Amino acid sequence: MDEQLMRGRVYGADHDDPDPGPRPGRVYRELVAGPLDGLLLDVTGWTEDELARGAGLPTEIGAHGPGGRARYGPRPGDPRRWDWQGDTP
Template identity: 80%
Template sequence: MDELMRGRVYGADHDDPDPGPQPGHVYRELVGGPLDGLLLDVTDWPAAQLAEGAALPTELGSFGPGGRAAYGPRAGDPRRWDWTGDVR
């Protein structure tokens, strides 16, 4: 299952024929945790949100449905967001 998710955009439908990145969009690579390898579309996100990171809904984390995986920008490489833990 991990290999199927790599290169996919977070939130893309599983049956989407083209779940990868789209031209003209800006992405962050999610590193570690339940969403490892997915790309997060941050097109049009404000700078403050990009600096803060995000808690993304996922059923794959420690808390199952209703849980979130928290990711934040990596020091020195803000294009990669590291997993900081699962939250409710």
Template identity: 70%
Template sequence: MNGDEQLLRGRVYGHDHDDPDPGPRPGQTYAHLIGGPLDGLLLDVTGWTPKEMDSGAALPTELGQFPGGRALYGPGPDEPRLAGPGVTCRFYHCGDSP
């Protein structure tokens, strides 16, 4: 695991690495990002509709195949989603985009 990967573990995507509390917040809903450059991060999906959840996310990152591009994540087929706060599902890396 390189230094960039160690910085990401247990953090919420979009929280600054200098944030004194970069972890999940009570009452929020998260997808756990699996694989790719953002592996191990949590994505806040609080308030996302089922359609938005099905579409996944294109997340800006400097860590992917295209620095300054986007890492693409989406739910796996038949991936269970729990209701309520906490980590309720997983989004899997499915590619990178410039």
């Protein structure tokens, strides 16, 4: 895995976690732009269809505040990076 990716923080990691970074043997996607920019999403075990669809990730810091979701999907030509596609309630 690319060295820069290995330094990132994993989405959903506890803020008090002394090691919030990626774990060996797991598969990640880098979230680009939007409220979760720079975080890594653990997609270990996801199917090809799930990976192609992307994800709506709960976040308190998006346009809709608590209860809202930030939508991310694979970047054409670079599926290891998922681009922000907007926020939803």
